[in-house]
Amino acid sequence: MTRREREVTDINEIIGILDRAKIVHVGMIDGDMPYVVPMNYGYTMEEGKLTLYLHGATVGRKLDILRVNAKVFIEIDTDIVPFDGKAACQYGTTYSSVMGEGIAELIEEPEGKMAGLGILMKTQTGREFEFSEKMVTGVTVIKINVSEFTAKKRPMPMREN
Template sequence: MRRVDRAVTDNRQIQSIIEKAKVIHIGMIDNDRPYVVPMQYGFIFNEGKLTLYVHCAKKGRKLDIINKNSHVFIELETEAVIISGGEIPCEYGSEYASVMGDGTAVFVEDVKEKILGLQLLMKTQTGRDFEITEQMTKQVTVLRIDVPCVTAKSRAKV
């Protein structure tokens, strides 16, 4: 990270960023071309290790790509706010916080883990606990993204 003055290293602060953001961008490689999809997520963050859960239809481009190459890169950010520079364009900036990392996408087959992943997703997105049934898990694909190490960055308004 070039701007080490903006690095966030405290795990509580990193978890707060992950909780506030609601959309993750997942980067993949489709043959030799980049492909990025925004998705809603649920998560577990423990001792600097991030486990994400996303869900999608049972068929599609991202699943085809992950079947060929499970390596992904994730990025999420809180809503960016423009910092005005007045009449000087170079004085403008953004207030934001972001988390990024290399990960591996895994197809979740175990029903109990699928239920957990969908419960975490709903909790992250709505702040509420939901009962997820085995029947509900049959209608979607659940992916787990294991990110062993994340980097986080923040710029507060000055």
């Protein structure tokens, strides 16, 4: 990490970022080309271990890629507010972000899908939902075990008038 002064290490602050954001950008490698897709997510954070849950169709490019290479990179951001300044170099954007790498796992069994979708919906809505086996047959649930992650934030700069 280049800008150490922006690093976020407090786990509760990182959880706050994950709670406020709603979209993860998942980077994959398709042959020799990068492929990135934005997705809704759910997460758990247990003893500093981050796990993401995603859902999508049962066919498609993303799944084809993950079946060949399950290594992924994730980027989550929120608190995006552009700001201006008197000089061009004073313009910028506030943000809070989490980035990391991990391994994607396609969850096949209905119980695992139901649990993953429950976590996703709790993260997205703050509500608990129940899913039947029939409801999860037409969906793919992806679990990403994030092996390493970092968090950063850039607050609004203090400026004199």
